Amino acid sequence: MNTNNEIVIVGGGSGGISVASRLLRISPELKNHITIIDPAQFHYYQPLWTLVGAGVARKESSERTMASVIPEGVKWLQEKVVRFMPKENLVKLGNNETIPYDFLVVAGGIEINWDGVKGLKETIGKNGVCSNYSYEHVDYTWQLIRTFQGGNAVFTHPATPVKCGGAPQKIMYLAEDSFNRTGVRDKSNVIFGSANPAIFDVQKYREALEKVVERKKIDARFRTNLIEVRGEEKQAVFENLDTHEKEVVSYDMLHVTPPMQSPEFIRESPLANEAGWVDVHKYTLQHNSYENVFGLGDSSGLPTSKTGAAIRKQAPVVAKNLAAALKQQPLAAIYNGYSSCPLVTGYNKLILAEFDYDKNPDESMPFNQAVERRSMYVMKKDLLPVMYWDGMLKGTM
Amino acid sequence: MTSSYEHIESVDSLSAALADPEVKQSIANLLHRLPELEKGIGSLEDVVDFGQTLLDDQPFIDGVESKLAIQQLDMETLAALLALLEKLPSLIAAINKVEESLAFVTAISQDSESLDYLTEQANAYAAPVMEEGRKGLTFIAAVKNKAEQDHQRYSIFSIFKWLKDPAVQKGFRYINATLETLNEKQAR
Numbered sequence: 100m101n102t103n104n105e106i107v108i109v110g111g112g113s114g115g116i117s118v119a120s121r122l123l124r125i126s127p128e129l130k131n132h133i134t135i136i137d138p139a140q141f142h143y144y145q146p147l148w149t150l151v152g153a154g155v156a157r158k159e160s161s162e163r164t165m166a167s168v169i170p171e172g173v174k175w176l177q178e179k180v181v182r183f184m185p186k187e188n189l190v191k192l193g194n195n196e197t198i199p200y201d202f203l204v205v206a207g208g209i210e211i212n213w214d215g216v217k218g219l220k221e222t223i224g225k226n227g228v229c230s231n232y233s234y235e236h237v238d239y240t241w242q243l244i245r246t247f248q249g250g251n252a253v254f255t256h257p258a259t260p261v262k263c264g265g266a267p268q269k270i271m272y273l274a275e276d277s278f279n280r281t282g283v284r285d286k287s288n289v290i291f292g293s294a295n296p297a298i299f300d301v302q303k304y305r306e307a308l309e310k311v312v313e314r315k316k317i318d319a320r321f322r323t324n325l326i327e328v329r330g331e332e333k334q335a336v337f338e339n340l341d342t343h344e345k346e347v348v349s350y351d352m353l354h355v356t357p358p359m360q361s362p363e364f365i366r367e368s369p370l371a372n373e374a375g376w377v378d379v380h381k382y383t384l385q386h387n388s389y390e391n392v393f394g395l396g397d398s399s400g401l402p403t404s405k406t407g408a409a410i411r412k413q414a415p416v417v418a419k420n421l422a423a424a425l426k427q428q429p430l431a432a433i434y435n436g437y438s439s440c441p442l443v444t445g446y447n448k449l450i451l452a453e454f455d456y457d458k459n460p461d462e463s464m465p466f467n468q469a470v471e472r473r474s475m476y477v478m479k480k481d482l483l484p485v486m487y488w489d490g491m492l493k494g495t496m
Numbered sequence: 497m498t499s500s501y502e503h504i505e506s507v508d509s510l511s512a513a514l515a516d517p518e519v520k521q522s523i524a525n526l527l528h529r530l531p532e533l534e535k536g537i538g539s540l541e542d543v544v545d546f547g548q549t550l551l552d553d554q555p556f557i558d559g560v561e562s563k564l565a566i567q568q569l570d571m572e573t574l575a576a577l578l579a580l581l582e583k584l585p586s587l588i589a590a591i592n593k594v595e596e597s598l599a600f601v602t603a604i605s606q607d608s609e610s611l612d613y614l615t616e617q618a619n620a621y622a623a624p625v626m627e628e629g630r631k632g633l634t635f636i637a638a639v640k641n642k643a644e645q646d647h648q649r650y651s652i653f654s655i656f657k658w659l660k661d662p663a664v665q666k667g668f669r670y671i672n673a674t675l676e677t678l679n680e681k682q683a684r
Contacts, residue, residue: 160609160613163609480617481614481617484610484613485604485607485610485613485614486600488603488607488609488610489600489603489604489607489610490600490603493599493600493603495596495597495599495600495603496596496600
């Protein structure tokens with residue numbers, strides 16, 4: 100292998116760090132030849148925020164400094180990327196510096212568009228409006244749930260791709276469970292306003308979740324999209340995606356899953372597909388136009404759910420195929436679209452959904468994972484964070 | 497004729513080469529370094545002599561041979577080697593798994609934040625159990641304390657009095673129900 104090859108990884112999230120660690124495990128000679136570019140000061144284990152919003156985890160446990168998660172032997176450039184120049188093998192940084200590369204990995208994540216819902220930005224964190232998709236405001240979710248006195252508790256799912264598609268409903272199930280415990284459930288309406296056509300994409304888990312929704316007496320409204328929040332009036336405006344009719348729903352608590360999009364520096368770049376995501380091959384994760392570019396994670400245009408579990412399976416594929424490309428060997432590693440969603444359905448209950456590109460279950464456990472289980476809840480709450488920090492980010496899991 | 501012509505030609509080319517200043521300089525350098533080169537050649541001769549002596553030393557050669565001899569090298573060993581080679585890919589895969597597991601365990605052991613998290617979670621599960629245990633211990637301590645301070649003499653009438661206690665009556669009801677259920681089962 101030519102050890103003069105320089106590898107640049109754009110993004111120091113789950114995908115970028117995992118790939119860097121795995122590359123070093125596969126090819127130790129790449130030490131000091133890998134650079135991660137990310138302007139962030141902190142790295143977050145965001146799956147924990149569901150439990151933080153439900154009052155059973157501390158948000159501080161989800162935060163570590165970026166410096167502490169950068170693998171040894173990897174250089175970190177704390178800058179933002181503003182432009183890709185794949186024909187010249189260069190990336191341009193916010194400080195106008197250009198960084199050359201021989202191989203590029205794009206793991207730029209997904210961007211929350213707080214402006215995508217009228218009035219949301221102005222009222223998030225007050226007026227009964229919360230979101231688990233913000234480290235800053237996740238505490239407010241728990242404050243609203245534990246002090247809820249009854250009325251309309253509204254939960255939303257937007258009409259865009261989101262990171263962890265199960266999270267919008269997980270917090271709803273936990274809130275409903277909490278309302279039961281605090282004795283206000285009888286005075287409450289739990290409403291789920293979702294732009295999706297059903298509660299879940301994969302039939303096996305959809306059937307199980309439909310029973311959960313029925314048992315919990317949740318008012319699930321599909322193909323309806325939150326377009327405006329009127330904080331002062333405590334009103335949420337939804338639009339029916341088929342009829343375009345608008346409906347105003349009064350709320351006493353509103354949990355918003357904001358619309359999300361590909362980051363601008365990616366969607367406006369030559370690396371993006373028509374939808375703005377990095378245009379990679381769905382099996383090899385190599386860029387469809389530039390052979391020395393690979394992509395993974397939320398910023399990639401892969402037709403599967405954007406989850407941390409998906410990245411856990413994508414990272415080894417990128418690392419192996421990039422190592423093969425360095426040696427001018429064929430790309431042998433294949434990603435089958437695996438994604439997973441630990442659907443918390445209450446305190447101590449969880450359905451572990453795992454599936455592939457074809458929406459077929461791709462389960463790891465020897466039992467029926469469509470059943471709500473305490474064991475899986477314990478795994479999510481107590482074991483997965485440690486597996487993330489010490490396994491996935493270290494390139495061993 | 498041809499031979500003397502070739503001789504003259506080679507003398508000419510030698511003269512031409514010697515006339516070259518660079519060649520002249522090289523010859524001068526070589527002459528200057530001759531004593532040093534002679535010493536080097538002498539050292540080389542010593543090494544060769546030493547090697548020759550070792551090769552002539554039959555007891556030493558026999559000793560080395562016996563140390564290097566592979567006594568068990570037969571067809572069975574070769575077949576095993578080939579079988580091992582065939583299994584190497586799966587063995588490497590297994591070793592990689594073990595290596596990854598070890599790396600994971602090592603990473604946890606060196607990660608104080610993860611260790612704190614795991615301890616915190618374990619404590620959350622242990623706390624109710626510990627609380628129950630503490631309640632049980634308090635109960636036992638209270639009973640023990642009362643028993644030690646009680647110097648009263650108990651008679652058969654005291655036992656009759658206990659029989660009226662609701663807790664004892666409840667216990668009897670369970671014993672009675674158990675016996676009835678057992679009898680019904682046996683009757684079937």
